[in-house]
Amino acid sequence: MSVKALSVVPGKPDTAGVRDHPDPSPSEGALLVEGVLMGVCGTDIEIIQEGYGWAPPGEERLIIGHESLGRVVDAPAGSGFAKGDLVAGIVRRPDPVPCAPCANGQWDFCRNGQYTERGIKERNGYGATQWRVEPEFAVKLDAGLGDAGVLMEPTSVVAKAWEQSEKIAERAPAPQRVALITGAGPIGLLAALIGVQRGYEVHVLDRVESGPKPQLVRDVGAVFHAGEVSEIGVQPDLVIECTGYGPLVFDLVGVVAKDAVICLAGISASNRKFAVGLDSINKEMVLENTVLFGSVNAARRHYEQAGEALAKADLDWLNRLVSRKVPLSDYTDALERHDDDVKVAIDLRH
Numbered sequence: 330m331s332v333k334a335l336s337v338v339p340g341k342p343d344t345a346g347v348r349d350h351p352d353p354s355p356s357e358g359a360l361l362v363e364g365v366l367m368g369v370c371g372t373d374i375e376i377i378q379e380g381y382g383w384a385p386p387g388e389e390r391l392i393i394g395h396e397s398l399g400r401v402v403d404a405p406a407g408s409g410f411a412k413g414d415l416v417a418g419i420v421r422r423p424d425p426v427p428c429a430p431c432a433n434g435q436w437d438f439c440r441n442g443q444y445t446e447r448g449i450k451e452r453n454g455y456g457a458t459q460w461r462v463e464p465e466f467a468v469k470l471d472a473g474l475g476d477a478g479v480l481m482e483p484t485s486v487v488a489k490a491w492e493q494s495e496k497i498a499e500r501a502p503a504p505q506r507v508a509l510i511t512g513a514g515p516i517g518l519l520a521a522l523i524g525v526q527r528g529y530e531v532h533v534l535d536r537v538e539s540g541p542k543p544q545l546v547r548d549v550g551a552v553f554h555a556g557e558v559s560e561i562g563v564q565p566d567l568v569i570e571c572t573g574y575g576p577l578v579f580d581l582v583g584v585v586a587k588d589a590v591i592c593l594a595g596i597s598a599s600n601r602k603f604a605v606g607l608d609s610i611n612k613e614m615v616l617e618n619t620v621l622f623g624s625v626n627a628a629r630r631h632y633e634q635a636g637e638a639l640a641k642a643d644l645d646w647l648n649r650l651v652s653r654k655v656p657l658s659d660y661t662d663a664l665e666r667h668d669d670d671v672k673v674a675i676d677l678r679h
Contacts, residue, residue, distance in 0.1 A: 334457035339382040358463040364677035368396025394456025395448035417481035437626035471640040477647035484635035485627035501588035505566030512571035
């Protein structure tokens, strides 16, 4: 028996292809899941086109896909899951040592780098017509979400960003209620969703003035801005930076309110260089009590927070984020950028 899966030879660009792979082994988890959708992000494109990623030990190919959505086919008694449940699989696994964070279920803070990740680092991913997962690394979704459940993993990333930002913001005595999200891609839009749900006055900045993104920002209850950050006309207390554009990070220091918190949730793949006046930025951050920090990955509680946020969201709005679904056999089309793209997913059912 075999399953269809999208796999690559890590380190060798352009080796991606849909191939027959052996049925997933029970050693990968007691839950047997039928693949529904696999979300596509920059990491997947980097794996396919630039050779990023690590195959499982002893294997040549890596099944990619870390943004997952599936339906349970078989679940053991007492697992908390049943046939037909809509589920998403958690990406990261704790390191085998384990370090202190991994030992406490906070593998997103792994200190020794020996963690593994489904579809990225030494573990096959969820980009297959069937996959297995351990019950403790699966999250049940609201059945009403349907295909919008593929947004679970990116939502978990921004749920963590919000959690950590608010924890840091508690150091200041004044309430912080104005938030700026930089970037109106899927991560930025989901960050805006959570900010609105938490009662913030949310502003979203992006360079794109056309296409679906500006209206999606407005429809979620946030204010859309196009252009330069210096022109937004507000002083945000909290920023979640989702573009990964280095110069913007330092521009933000000059526009935020006193005691502000800036969370970096985006990563740039660029090696470009630019000049920056670090002395003046250092001075401004010190005098204004500004915190600048990075956030990556998510622990189980962040997936649970994400599930709650998605369940409360307007389903039509979420479905508009999943702007294009590409059959598995045509996966290359999912790697090409279309003008009206927001979030692209590969349909594992076709």
